[in-house]
Amino acid sequence: MRVVLDGPSNLGLRAPAPGVVPGCYKLAGAVRDQGFLPRVGAVDGGCVTPPRYDVHGWKPGDGVFNAAAMAAYTVRLADRVASFVARGDFVVLLGGECSNLLGPALGLRRLGRYGVVYLDGHSDFRTTENSPYVGAAGGEALALVTGRGQDDLTDLEGLGPYVRDTDAVLLGIRDDDEYVADVERARIPVWRASRISENPTAVATATLAHLTGAAGAGAVDGVGAGGLDGFWVHLDVDVLDAAVMPAVDSPEPGGIGYAELREVLRPLVRDPRCVGLDVGIFDPDLDPDGRYAAELTDALVAVLA
Numbered sequence: 001m002r003v004v005l006d007g008p009s010n011l012g013l014r015a016p017a018p019g020v021v022p023g024c025y026k027l028a029g030a031v032r033d034q035g036f037l038p039r040v041g042a043v044d045g046g047c048v049t050p051p052r053y054d055v056h057g058w059k060p061g062d063g064v065f066n067a068a069a070m071a072a073y074t075v076r077l078a079d080r081v082a083s084f085v086a087r088g089d090f091v092v093l094l095g096g097e098c099s100n101l102l103g104p105a106l107g108l109r110r111l112g113r114y115g116v117v118y119l120d121g122h123s124d125f126r127t128t129e130n131s132p133y134v135g136a137a138g139g140e141a142l143a144l145v146t147g148r149g150q151d152d153l154t155d156l157e158g159l160g161p162y163v164r165d166t167d168a169v170l171l172g173i174r175d176d177d178e179y180v181a182d183v184e185r186a187r188i189p190v191w192r193a194s195r196i197s198e199n200p201t202a203v204a205t206a207t208l209a210h211l212t213g214a215a216g217a218g219a220v221d222g223v224g225a226g227g228l229d230g231f232w233v234h235l236d237v238d239v240l241d242a243a244v245m246p247a248v249d250s251p252e253p254g255g256i257g258y259a260e261l262r263e264v265l266r267p268l269v270r271d272p273r274c275v276g277l278d279v280g281i282f283d284p285d286l287d288p289d290g291r292y293a294a295e296l297t298d299a300l301v302a303v304l305a
Contacts, residue, residue, distance in 0.1 A: 001043060001088070001089045001090070002040060002041060002042040002043070002089070002090045002092065002304070003042060003043055003044075003045040003084050003089045003090070003091050003092070004032075004036065004037050004040075004042045004043070004044060004045055004092045004094065005045035005046065005047070005048065005080060005081070005084070005091055005092070005093050005094070006028035006029075006032075006045075006046070006047035006048070006093075006094050007028070007047075007048050007050070007077055007093050007094065007095050007096045007100045007103065007278070008025040008026070008027065008028050008029075008047065008049070008050060008094075008095065008096055009025065009050035009070075009073055009077075009095065009096045009097065009099065009100055010022040010023075010024050010025040010050070010053050010096065010097055011050060011051070011053055011066040011069055011070045011073065011097075011099060011137070012064075012066065012070065012097050012098060012099030012100075012136055012137035012138035012139075012140075012141070013097045013136055013138045013249055014055075014135070014136045014249070015055060016249065021053045022053070022097065022249060022283065023283040023284055023285030023286065024095060024096060024097050024249070024280065024281055024282060024283045025050070025053075025096065026283070026284040026285065027094055027095055027096060027279065027280065027281075027282045027283070027284065028047070028094035028095070028096070029284070030282070030284040030287070030290070030293040031094055031279070031282075031293060031296065031297050031300070032094075033290075033293070034293060034294055034297035034298075035297075036297050036300065036301065039297075039301045039305060040092070040300070040301055040304040040305050041305070042092065045080065045084060045089075045091070046080070048073070048076050048077045048080050048103075050069070050073050050096075051066075051069035051072065051073060052069070053066065054066065054069075058135070060132070060133040060135065061133050062135075063134060063135075063150050064134055064135060064136075064137045064140065064149070064150060064153060065135050065136070065137075066137070067137075067150065067152055067153055068152070070099055070102070070137060070153060071152050071153055071156060073103070074099075074102040074103050074106055074153070074156060075106070075156060075157075076103075077093075077100065077102075077103025077104070077106075077107070078102075078103045078104070078105075078106035078107035078110065078156075079107065080103075080107075081093065081103055081104045081107040081108070081276065082107030082108065082110050082111055084276075085107065085108065085111060085230075085275045085276065086111060090269075090274070090275060090276060091104070091275065091276035091277070092276065092277050092278075092279070092300075092304070093276065093277070093278035093279070094278075094279055095278060095279060095280030095281070096278070096280045097138040097280050097281055098120070098124055098137070098138040098139075098141035098234070098236055098280050098281065099137035099138050099140075099141050099144070100278055100280055101116070101118075101141050101145055101232075101234045101278060102137075102141070102144060102145060102153065102156075102162070104232050104276060104278060105145040105162035105163055105232070106156055106157070106159065106162055108162070108229075108230070108232060108275070109159045109162040109163075110157070110159065111229065112229035112230075113164070113167065113227060113228055113229050114163070114167070114228060114229055114230050114231055114232060114275070115163065115164075115167035115168060115169070115211050115228050115230075115231035115232070116145065116163050116167070116168050116169070116231060116232050116233075116234060117168075117169050117171060117207055117211075117231060117232070117233045117234065117268055118141075118142050118168060118169065118170045118171065118234050119171045119172050119233065119234060119235045119236065119239050119264075119265070120142075120170070120171075120172055120173065120234065120235075120236035120238065120239055121172055121173060121174060121193070121236060121238035121239045121240075121250070121252060121255055122139065122173060122174075122177060122236070122238070122250070123142060123170060123173050123177045123178075123179045123180050123182075123183050123190075124138070124139055124140060124141045124142040124143065124236075125140070125142050125143045125148075125179040125180075125182050125183050126139050126140045126143060126178075126179060127140065127143045127148045127149060127182075128149075129148075129182075130179055130182050134149065137153070138249075138281075141234075142168065142170065142183070142188075145161070145162050145163045145168075146161050146162075146163050146164070146165055146168055146186070146188075147160045147161025147162075165186045165187060165188050166187065167211070167228060167231070168188045169188065169189050169190075169191075169207050169210055169211065170183055170188055170189070170190045170191070171190075171191050171196060171203065171207065171239075171264065172191075172192070172193045172196060172239035172255070172256060173190065173192055173193065174192070174193055174252060174254045174255070175192055175193075175194055175254065177192075189206075189207070189210050191203045191206070191207070193239065193254055193255050193256050194254070196256050196260050196264055197256055197257075197260055200256075200260045200261075200263035200264035201263055201264070201267070203264055204263070204264045204265075204266075204267040204268055205267070207268065208267065208268070208271060211228060211231050211273070212226065212228075212273075213226020213227065213228075228273065230273045230274065230275045231273055231274055231275070232274070232275060232276050232277070232278070233265070233268050233269055233274060233276070233277045233278075234277075234278055234280075235265070235277060235278065235279045235280070236248075236280050236281045237279065237280070237281050237282045237296060238250055238251065238252070238255070238281050239255055239256060239261065240255050240256060240257070240258070240261060241253060241254065241255035241256060241257060242255065244257055244258060244295075245282070245292060245295075245296070246286065246292070247282055247283050247284070247286035247287040247292045248281045248282060248283060248286070249281065249283060258295065258299050261299055262299055262302050262303055265303045266302075266303045269303055269304065277304075279296075279300065282296055
């Protein structure tokens, strides 16, 4: 069964302006308004309501802001996701922002060993090792789920890291990503947006080859992950080029188009080992006429229906 769950957290993003909260918490509503559930034949999994967004008093050096709220939310989101996956459902988690991945990652770690395909315009691998300070978990989510960062987020229930480096794949970053060298040193395979644009089907095939442990183009040094109970796909819509999707907090050129997104995403989510997909970062506040919500929903339907 396919289940759509709302996870409307904006806890991990910087405020777009003083006194203004990030609008990505409206993503789920905007996509649902396009008739998403019936179009993909899904049942309603409800909503895990996040705590209040509050960065008052935070300053650089204080660690991740909203960390306590995020940790509590992660546990509740993990409960819901794990319950669906354990009964055999495929979960579509509508965010929210990238720190939402902590919930599925923790929930799946309770169930076994799961990988993650991180499809994002940015590596989200910022840590105190490569940056003066951390703060917005949305820019640190891949680092956090692989165990890099403060224990109150990376080792909940003593289960960190939730995803092994060997079980992660990063897709869609721009060629000038600031932290890609650290990702590559961790031996996490990386396929940039430019490579996806050249041959999205080949990238999807190589990604699946790595996750299944097959040697060859999809494996790091000829050795893939292997031994997985399944994997999860994370989709940050800023993987799309800014000309196609400007309604995000950090729109940038050099991304992929919808045709490439559909082509790379479809084999991943339709693989029987894939247990779910989360979608994040789209901000309806930046889409007053609903055009980008409609285009995003159409793409998701084309992949999932």
